[in-house]
Amino acid sequence: MKFAQVLVDVPTMQTNKPYTYKIPDALANDLRLGIRVIVPFGRGKRKVQGFIVGFTDHVEYAGKMKAIDSIIDLTPVVNDELLSLSKWLAQTTFAFRISCVLTMLPSVMRAKSTKILKTNGQPLPDALVDLFGDHSELEYDEARFNSDQLAAIIKAVQNGELVVDYVVKNQARVKQVLKISATQSPNELQTVLAGVPKNAVAQQKLLNWLIENPTAEVAQPNLVNQLGIPIATVNTAAQRGWLKKQKVAVLRDPSKQPVARNYPLALNGDQQTAVDQIATSITNSNDDVYLLEGVTGSGKTEVYLQAIQKALVAGKTALMLVPEIALTPQMVNRVKGRFGNLVAMLHSGLSIGEKYDEWRRINSGQAQVVVGARSAVFAPLENIGVIIMDEEHDSSYKQEDTPRYSTREVAKWRGKYNHCPVVLGSATPSLESRARAGKGVYKLLMMPHRINNQSLPAVKVVDMRNVIVNDGQTDFSKPLLDAIQDRLNKHEQTVLMLNRRGYSSFLMCRECGFVLKCPNCDISLTMHLKGRKMQCHYCGFEQPIPNECPNCHGHQLRSFGTGTEKVEQALNRLLPSARVIRMDVDTTKRKGAHEKLLARFGSGQADILLGTQMIAKGLDFPNVTLVGVLNADTSLELPDFRANEKTFQLLTQVSGRAGRAEKKGEVYIQTYNPDNKAIQFAKDQDYEAFYRWEMRMRHLANYPPYFFTVRVTASANYENQSASVIYEVDRFLRQHLTNRNIILGPTPAAISKINNKYYYQLIIKYKHEPNLQSALESILDQYQAATRHGVYISIDSEPVSFM
Ligand code: ADP
Ligand code: ZN
DSSP states (O other): OOEEEEEEOOGGGOOSSOEEEEOOGGGTTTOOTTOEEEEEOSSTTOEEEEEEEEEESOOSOOSOOOBOOEESOSSOSSOHHHHHHHHHHHHHHTOOHHHHHHHHSOGGGSOEEEEEEEEOSSOOOHHHHHHHTTOSEEEOOGGGSOHHHHHHHHHHHHHTSEEEEEEEEOOOOOOEEEEEEEOSOHHHHHHHHHTSOTTOHHHHHHHHHHHHOTTOOEEHHHHHHHHTOOHHHHHHHHHTTSEEEEEEEOOOOOOOSOOOOOOOOOOOHHHHHHHHHHHHHHHTTOOOEEEEEEOTTSOHHHHHHHHHHHHHHTTOEEEEEOSOGGGOHHHHHHHHHHHGGGEEEEOTTSOHHHHHHHHHHHHTTSOOEEEESGGGGGOOOSSEEEEEETTTTOGGGBOSSSSOOBHHHHHHHHHHHHTOOEEEEESSOOHHHHHHHHTTSSEEEEEOSOGGGOOOOEEEEEEHHHHHHHHOSOSSOHHHHHHHHHHHHHTOEEEEEOSOOSSEEEEEETTTOOBOBOSSSSSBOEEETTTTEEEOTTTOOEEEOOSSOTTTOOSOEEEEEEOHHHHHHHHHHHOTTOOEEEESTTTOOSTTHHHHHHHHHHTTSOSEEEESGGGSSSOOOTTEEEEEESOTTTTTTSSSTTHHHHHHHHHHHHHTTSSOSSSOOEEEEEESOTTOHHHHHHHHTOHHHHHHHHHHHHHHTTOTTSSEEEEEEEEESSHHHHHHHHHHHHHHHHHHSOSSEEEEEEEEEEEEEETTEEEEEEEEEESOOTTHHHHHHHHHHHHHGGGGGTOEEEEEESOSOOO
16 A cells, blocks of 8 residues: 555644545554554644544545654554444534544543754854753743744744754653562572671662562562662662663553452342343344333342343453443442453543553453443443443433534444444433334333332422421421431431532622623622632632622622532531531542542441432432432423423432332422422332323424434624524525424524623424435534634534533
8 A cells, every 4th residue: 555544633624534645665564544643734844643544555636745754553543443433423423533533532642743943053042042041942832932032933943043843742651660670590699698788787678588589570669668678779789780670561550449349149030131131132243222221229230230241251342331430439339349350440530641541451452341431432342242321311421522422322333333232221211212112223121120129219399389488498398307307316318419519509689689690601600608709610710709799889799599508508507416428519529539428428427418410320328218309490490391301310310319228218309390290200200101291292392302403503702703603504504404394593592601602503403304414514614614713613413401
């Protein structure tokens, strides 16, 4: 082959077309599909990173062709499967293929290219002497130079006193450790030992260790610690030739605590049926998709684990996806405890170095079971035997940035490619998945009972309108408060959910009605007692809590809308003896904080776990017998046709935390909308009834799963810009599409301004629209150049949020 097709990584000039480069003779034997290379790009000496995606013998192009500069990888970092997946992903998510490829890889493999200024021996102009100091090279960093320096640099480059060079930095670093090993035989070292002075204790210790461990290789810090000797002794020993130091590549190990080993449980009937069916698909290499609909506590995890076991026994690998791993440490520990070193974890809680190393363990075949959140769906596993997606309805499975992929769709694509089953599990499946199971597209596996036939918790709905009338403004109704007190007396535990962090959600002036808003976003600022600040939950803007109204200078500022901070304060006042752990974004910023707080709760060091929706998932604590939802209405108010579905899912999920072991569970849901259907069905914990009712609503309103949806959003720095662009898009679509669709909008987005950008959107609803793909692709291409003027078009196929 004479030419290679390279997908270049140039953010401002994205295209789906690979560029063709000549292959220099020197590299002819080293190039492979899926490795990274460095290539010249554009005018000047600019160098960029690219991926080899094809080879060819002849090209149409008649001009002078550039050659590949050098290679970064010796072995492919994108295997054949992921290369073709990236093509499909680009097409279905309306993203450029390069961003699809980059999404699949650990972030350290994203190259950083920088400009370097080099002197060429001539004296530098005065303005630059201090800047360069003794160095002959300097990284070009505009932000660091003052205007005089910048002008001098430009002039020096024009005069040839400075040369600009481009380098691509490979940020992926393999961790290395200094290892120590003996270089002389025990006999020789004995002779050395005999000659060492009596008072040189450290040397004697070291020599004795080398004599006793002639073949060992041990990390220097470990040896120094173990023997209690100074590093200087090791250095002297190395100089005298008793031992050698060697840098050895090691893998970072993200599992900090050892995990207790666990063993397969004897399955109950429903579990056995599920495992058997999945196992049949694994052995027969069938790409069936299963929907495992099992109530909370029905033992879905054990089904997953035994299905993974079947894949391993068949000599295959397994991929298990969970919503957000930091929130489900219990689940991850069960997988690690079952499969030990075969497991690799991929999630946002890892450092970038740890992620890179876990990824390498998978890419090299050392790890055969991968557990991870959304992006783990791209784990470079080969020969996959089963793909599992726990809590398949969870919205974190949709990526909200380009490429806006659905993890479920990617999982299904990989299932087809690998000829393996995909298991979607949930107590509250998405309507889309349940409807497909209803039509027989997916195979439905039901587990309607809890393990050991433990009953589901009894759910009571508390009408807060009456509570306010009788008891005044409060966040705790008497029945809920009494129930918590009762659990305190019985030394049982309570989980309380309020899906709103901070102290209160907005600050309003009672004299003029002014609400304090974010200057960058169209949203009110949230009050936080910690740090005494008003904070924007969208862009992070902060300011001190004002003493007077910025509008009328009145002093009657009042806060509204209770958040978790305020509830924590109220609990301390109402139930002073209760030990409370608060879990929300503010208390879990530090790495590993989730796990620590949950471990404290699990070991009985607290009576109440209070948190946002992050406590609704996956917790399995036998001593929790009470769940309280302080305000079920937060998710009902969302401007989204899925508001009911999301509310039902959240309430069912959190209710499922109660009464999972011998003791019976009880749930209180406080709401101002006690008659709302989602709340009523959640009270009965009847997913199937909710499903039938909600399907009727969707049918009447022409919403998914009866229709497909695509959202097109325009954003720009000026409101009239984004508005005019979205109207242009609207006109274009109406011209190019058939009349078999419904376009909603254009309208400003629900939050029309975020971080000083204005958002306008339209939504296309369709069942079958033959021209859609080509129309959207051409919109994407048309507006690619506009990004340079700060106008962005984003296309989101099957959005999960309409905010
Ligand atoms: P789910 O994921 O469906 O909510 P889990 O998988 O967490 O439920 O199971 C609930 C509890 O039941 C767990 O503590 C689990 O260890 C236990 N369990 C699951 N399957 C069995 C079984 N076959 N025999 C005994 N206990 C089981
Ligand atoms: Zn803001």
